[in-house]
Amino acid sequence: MTAVLELRRVSKTHGSGPTAVHALREIDLTVRGGELVAVMGPSGSGKSTLLTIAGTLEEPTSGSVVITGHDPADLSRNDRARLRRQAIGYVFQDFNLLAGLTAVENVALPLELDGTPVKAARAAAMDVLAKLELTDRAARDPDELSGGERQRVAIARAVVGQRRLLLADEPTGALDSLSGETVMRLLRRSADDGVACVVVTHDARMASWADRVVFLRDGRLADQTVPGPGPESLLTPGDGR
Numbered sequence: 001m002t003a004v005l006e007l008r009r010v011s012k013t014h015g016s017g018p019t020a021v022h023a024l025r026e027i028d029l030t031v032r033g034g035e036l037v038a039v040m041g042p043s044g045s046g047k048s049t050l051l052t053i054a055g056t057l058e059e060p061t062s063g064s065v066v067i068t069g070h071d072p073a074d075l076s077r078n079d080r081a082r083l084r085r086q087a088i089g090y091v092f093q094d095f096n097l098l099a100g101l102t103a104v105e106n107v108a109l110p111l112e113l114d115g116t117p118v119k120a121a122r123a124a125a126m127d128v129l130a131k132l133e134l135t136d137r138a139a140r141d142p143d144e145l146s147g148g149e150r151q152r153v154a155i156a157r158a159v160v161g162q163r164r165l166l167l168a169d170e171p172t173g174a175l176d177s178l179s180g181e182t183v184m185r186l187l188r189r190s191a192d193d194g195v196a197c198v199v200v201t202h203d204a205r206m207a208s209w210a211d212r213v214v215f216l217r218d219g220r221l222a223d224q225t226v227p228g229p230g231p232e233s234l235l236t237p238g239d240g241r
């Protein structure tokens with residue numbers, strides 16, 4: 001499969017001088033369609049920064065980002081916004097579902113914003129919700145759903161349409177382990193359908209769903225492993241193996 005996301009020597013520095021924070025240092029990372037990559041590392045190691053830069057929500061201080069062959073820095077504001085809407089799906093820990101819109105309206109929204117007629121957008125949204133076994137929750141408002149259901153709706157919204165890249169920041173963090181497994185299974189299924197998925201997680205069990213785990217330490221890519229048969233293989237990265 002071709003590369004969907006390429007980070008080339010990406011660095012991000014906040015501020016300057018002695019108080020500068022080097023959130024990322026010369027990160028090289030390529031994620032292909034069909035691949036699920038987990039990003040792990042201690043608090044403050046740069047995981048969220050990596051995700052927001054990969055999602056074009058923030059610009060690197062140096063280095064380049066290529067998404068489906070485009071460097072967002074070379075695109076006009078409008079084209080960058082289109083790339084963001086059409087090619088990239090985001091799942092955040094706090095879901096970000098809009099209150100006052102039903103589940104299906106939330107999922108259809110990105111398509112409608114992009115000009116898909118309402119009826120077609122709702123039909124596509126219902127298809128995705130059905131895949132996530134949420135058909136009977138489609139007409140509910142977010143506050144009438146459980147945490148796990150809300151997270152599945154957020155994933156449905158992230159994958160609706162022809163997204164090539166799915167970025168998830170601690171998508172299982174607020175969930176019990178059963179709901180967390182469901183979310184990881186969905187991300188796995190998206191990857192198996194050809195989407196490039198990057199998921200930040202603290203949880204080695206969740207990372208064991210990935211094809212590859214990258215470890216960040218102090219903004220550097222410290223290690224990469226392929227999950228073994230059990231999650232315990234991820235618990236001691238970089239231990240001299």
Ligand SMILES: Nc1ncnc2c1ncn2[C@@H]1O[C@H](COP(=O)(O)OP(=O)(O)OP(=O)(O)O)[C@@H](O)[C@H]1O
Nearest residue numbers: 014021022023041042043044045046047048049050
């Ligand atoms: N806007 C900002 N201004 C200054 N420093 C920032 C800013 N955003 C992030 N940082 C710093 O950059 C570093 C990396 O932050 P980031 O949020 O990417 O870490 P993380 O690995 O996601 O952490 P956590 O696991 O706690 O969410 C941290 O030291 C953080 O304090």
